[in-house]
Amino acid sequence: MIGCGALGRAIAKLVDAGRAGDTKILAVFDRNREKAYKLAEELSEKPKVVESVDDLLKMPEVDVVVEAASQEAVKQYARKVVDSGKNLVVLSVGALLDAELLKQLVELAKKRGKKVLIPSGAVAGVDGISSASIGEVKEILLVTHKSPKSLGEEAEEVEEPKVLFEGDALEAVKRFPRGLNVAATISLAGIGAEKTRVRVVLDPSVERTVHEIFVKGEFGELYIKASNVPTPENPRSSYLAALSVASLLKRLSQEVVVGA
Ligand SMILES: NC(=O)c1ccc[n+]([C@@H]2O[C@H](COP(=O)([O-])OP(=O)(O)OC[C@H]3O[C@@H](n4cnc5c(N)ncnc54)[C@H](O)[C@@H]3O)[C@@H](O)[C@H]2O)c1
Known part of the structure; x- marks a missing residue:
């Protein structure tokens, strides 16, 4: 280890x-x-x-x-x-x-x-994304809702959910190097970081980090939601x-x- x-x-x-x-x-x-x-x-x-x-x-x-x-x-x-x-x-x-x-x-x-x-x-459904990507995939979108606590010092004070980032997975991982590994995992399982879209929302109404993944392709559609309890020692890690x-x-x- x-x-x-x-x-x-x-x-x-x-x-x-x-x-x-x-x-x-x-x-x-x-x-x-x-x-x-x-x-x-x-x-x-x-x-x-x-x-x-x-x-x-x-x-x-x-x-x-x-x-x-x-x-x-x-x-x-x-x-x-x-x-x-x-x-x-x-x-x-x-x-x-x-x-x-x-x-x-x-x-x-x-x-x-x-x-x-x-x-x-910190996500589920990576198996489904891999399977889907053997065929043709039109779109993969990750929407991550983060609590102010999980963003730590990066969090600003907000009363309503606020979109902090919208872009591809490559940029997302640069912007959130510690808290968005799932964007990289999904990219590597699926259609690559440049084609994988990511939205990060700072959400004062959530206690947990919520990852939603939307996939559309030849196989049909996939929707996955993980609502994650943090580890006791690090609120960034699920x-x-x-x-x-x-x-x-x-x-x-x-x-x-x-x-x-
Ligand atoms: N794949 C995922 O879904 C996922 C989910 C959560 C966290 N993570 C990643 O897992 C990693 C660990 O997360 P954590 O919550 O345990 O972090 P943490 O900060 O609690 O612990 C990291 C530990 O690694 C040690 N460390 C860091 N860099 C080191 C180095 N170069 N050599 C030796 N030791 C080093 C630190 O001293 C620390 O004790 C982070 O990079 C985090 O982003 C991935």
Whole structure:
């Protein structure tokens, strides 16, 4: 595990409670060492606290590295993780909209016979978007309603819902690098970031972050709504994102995989 913040902790606790199949957390890393030690201390099966990602990659028993840190961490470590022969789960998906980085990861994954896995994160229906995109897709629109709390210091005081952003997913992820990874996930599953439209609404009437996805295509139409409870430690990050990683890890250890 790289990153022992809100999501890293929530994922580790789900794994520790046996909710991610046979997966075990063998090692944790955070640039803030205290967070890594604190998390390791709280787990019943104590992982090793490593001092660097290089130390983590030297452990032959590690099959999968989960990034739950930041876009910067993906830029720093993703290539070396895959090149070391480990599978990589990426949560800071916005980083993968860098076409050059994505291309390099694809090449390394091919060379090493490994995978870069992107969980559905804070949304649902990514399977449907992937399926739809095998055929012709006319339109994908993500409408995200954010509470003032989830925007933190970026929030302005409003009494009515206010559209903060309208544009493509590439711009959306630049504007909200920490809070709109789902726009990147949907883009990569579907028709690309330049064709995926995004609207972000600051909504004082919501407590939760609400993501609505509208897809139109050859298959018909799809509408998905996720109304997300935040993680206890970070109001920007949805608990569903942690659950989606536990579910992905569980599916990796299962013989029969549903909704793959
Ligand atoms: N895919 C999704 O749907 C989804 C949903 C929510 C959050 N996220 C993303 O997941 C990531 C983690 O979210 P969080 O709520 O746990 O954040 P957080 O701020 O609570 O925790 C991040 C942790 O990672 C560590 N970290 C950051 N950069 C690092 C680096 N370069 N090297 C080592 N450690 C580093 C920090 O010290 C911190 O402890 C964020 O990038 C967030 O945007 C994705």
